[in-house]
Amino acid sequence: MLKNVxxxxxxxxxxxSINVAYSETLQxxxxxxxxxxxxxxxxxxxxxxxxxxxxxxxxxxELQRYEDAIKAMDRATEIDSNFVxxxxxxxxxxxx
Numbered sequence: 001m002l003k004n005v006x007x008x009x010x011x012x013x014x015x016x017s018i019n020v021a022y023s024e025t026l027q028x029x030x031x032x033x034x035x036x037x038x039x040x041x042x043x044x045x046x047x048x049x050x051x052x053x054x055x056x057x058x059x060x061x062e063l064q065r066y067e068d069a070i071k072a073m074d075r076a077t078e079i080d081s082n083f084v085x086x087x088x089x090x091x092x093x094x095x096x
Contacts, residue, residue, distance in 0.1 A: 029063065032059055032062050032063050033063070035059055036056065036059045036060070036063070039052055039055050039056045039059060040056065043056065048079055049079070050076040050077075050079040050080035051076075053072050053073070053075045053076035053079065054072070054073065054076045056072040057069045057070070057071075057072030057073040057076065060072055
């Protein structure tokens with residue numbers, strides 16, 4: 001009987017942990033989506049700001065939208081060909 005109680009407790013603990021992790025992941029994703037919208041509004045106001053394009057690329061990467069992320073980083077380097085952060089990030093993304 002005690003063995004069954006322990007097994008049920010362990011199963012419930014695992015299920016709870018999975019639900020908490022999923023909830024945190026969902027909240028993180030929702031925050032990233034909100035941040036992306038904010039950055040896009042700023043880009044509309046300042047389309048030649050390489051830093052904004054860089055931030056957009058980073059957010060898109062975190063959202064696993066890799067092709068869009070690379071396009072945003074490319075845009076940042078088109079605006080400022082010496083923008084080291086944008087140039088340097090792309091190769092490291094594919095190492096992770």
